[in-house]
Amino acid sequence: MLRNKLTAMGKGRLEAFSDGVIAIIITIMVLELKVPHGDSFKDLQPLLPVFLSYLLSFINIAIYWNNHHHMLHSISKINGAVLWANVHLLFWLSLFPFATAWMGENHFTTWPLVAYGAVSTGAGVAYYLLSQCLISVNGKDSALAKAFGKDRKGIISIILDLIGISLAFVTPWLSLAVYVLISAIWLVPDRRIEKTK
């Protein structure tokens, strides 16, 4: 009984810390939208790619928060490995502001697109590892384990990220299209988990 309470509290603080870090990541990205010196409409135009890049990343980080929310919602136990798998995910998410700004300021050219894909792949792998840690702690019969199954969606998006990185060397705008596609796939919250609740 007491133990359960302690574990629940631990989970609460893990969520609170993750929420804090993700909230800061999603917000400081806007600092890259540098205020232009002029005050005409024309002065806003060079910001368009930076803005689009920001919009894409805002949606991506929100997707991670959303799914992180659903995933932790469906489990009851955490341990040290989960804490570190979570920190690992936060590390990759923390690189989004950098990749976003580099991509936006260079109008979606090859290497910035590669960097964005690499950060996105890292976050995808980290999210997958976190889900596996949570399943191993909460049991193969837990709601999460049943909901995740082989986590096709997670694996597909990692593969798409790798395709996006490859395309950056050939047709940059196609690479960007793949990244947008990944976001579109995830925009729907993880119904698998919602279903089993």
Added chain:
Amino acid sequence: MLRNKLTAMGKGRLEAFSDGVIAIIITIMVLELKVPHGDSFKDLQPLLPVFLSYLLSFINIAIYWNNHHHMLHSISKINGAVLWANVHLLFWLSLFPFATAWMGENHFTTWPLVAYGAVSTGAGVAYYLLSQCLISVNGKDSALAKAFGKDRKGIISIILDLIGISLAFVTPWLSLAVYVLISAIWLVPDRRIEKTK
């Protein structure tokens, strides 16, 4: 019972994440108050419009936090659509620091005023959509639904924002006056919701 508990927890985390993002937005705006190089009183004077712009936005963001607080206080259920309507609202709020700084640094000229009005309109529409999502989840007989009615206040402030944008092309200071008026209207917390609690 368990389900209720899970839903309540979900709402708690939605509030916590929103509080985090809004707290960061309201605070990083102050970073645009760039420290002047000189140390005389005269060196502070060019900062006055930036400061006034900051003050207006601080009040606006605080109003949103306040009303967001009251609105979520009065409901008990959330779902995936609510999560995304909330993220949509946070996105518009996250653009306030940019619009605030651009407006302040250019001493309230036409296009910065238009940008500020556009961000404010976007946030107003997003708040309205969030309230409608919450009403549809919590039922037409919920306290929120009765309190909101046709949400005249929300619609009026969106209309005033559009008037403010139009005036920016004619008499910029009148446009600013309209934005100040909108804040004044909202400064009173949403008594409609408080009343029905």
Added chain:
Amino acid sequence: MLRNKLTAMGKGRLEAFSDGVIAIIITIMVLELKVPHGDSFKDLQPLLPVFLSYLLSFINIAIYWNNHHHMLHSISKINGAVLWANVHLLFWLSLFPFATAWMGENHFTTWPLVAYGAVSTGAGVAYYLLSQCLISVNGKDSALAKAFGKDRKGIISIILDLIGISLAFVTPWLSLAVYVLISAIWLVPDRRIEKTK
């Protein structure tokens, strides 16, 4: 009963939002400790006044968090006026990073010291108003009301702030000494409230 629960929740979110804003204020001040270009010990020396200014403000903001924590701990009811009195306090606290940086970068000269004192006075007055709001909501017989009494400590520190501002025009280092004295007075958490719990 339900009402109590709702009120308690409201207080929780007020604390959470305040904690968020104060946590950000206390942390972003460190961004003014600009990384020097050289890598020798000598390159650190010009940062000393900025560092001392940061240290003073870190302690001041921590004092506010601490006393805010004790004050809200001792009450049970909040209302709309409390929410706004709290936002008002956060506004003044949000100006600390600016005043701190200006004072540190100019080595504690007259006007930056005046600005620091003005921000500190504003925060002191806002804290006093918040305490009065809380007392009026929670009753003259509440633990808070008894603990605060005439709030001599709060009023003394506001008077000291005004003395500090005046001294800035005569002997700047004495002005700084007064500001340090105010922090020393408050470093002890508000025992009045702790006592009555």
Added chain:
Amino acid sequence: MLRNKLTAMGKGRLEAFSDGVIAIIITIMVLELKVPHGDSFKDLQPLLPVFLSYLLSFINIAIYWNNHHHMLHSISKINGAVLWANVHLLFWLSLFPFATAWMGENHFTTWPLVAYGAVSTGAGVAYYLLSQCLISVNGKDSALAKAFGKDRKGIISIILDLIGISLAFVTPWLSLAVYVLISAIWLVPDRRIEKTK
């Protein structure tokens, strides 16, 4: 009973504030990863030392959060001294972004390594003091007191930090190696506390 509830709440808010500050510290460090002007792979290379420095500090701050989490998890009582010991720890942690950036931008030369070691030592001492405060409040028979014993791990890492600082004057890369070693030692969460729960 009521008192317990109040104390528990106080602890909760202490955790929340610490989480907030630590979340901001760990995230704003990424702002030092300045976006390069060019868009080629070559433009990323100068960022490598800054990135490695960021990685080391991200791990260090995460270790502190993790152990802070475990330590507060295992106790039930706090008091004013704990609040201030905690603020003292947060102050040292807040200097990590500065030390990290200075070290990374100067490619791990002597004085930046000394500064990093000094900040790390300060944080280590502050963590030790916080643990002693918590033990003195919660009793020598508390789970925490038994788990900590003489806190050999904490003392060893402070000694290693001092060795690292000394080595910076002789063989800088060895100094860095010692800092990495300290992180490696702590990467395992504080099993002593987990064991006794």
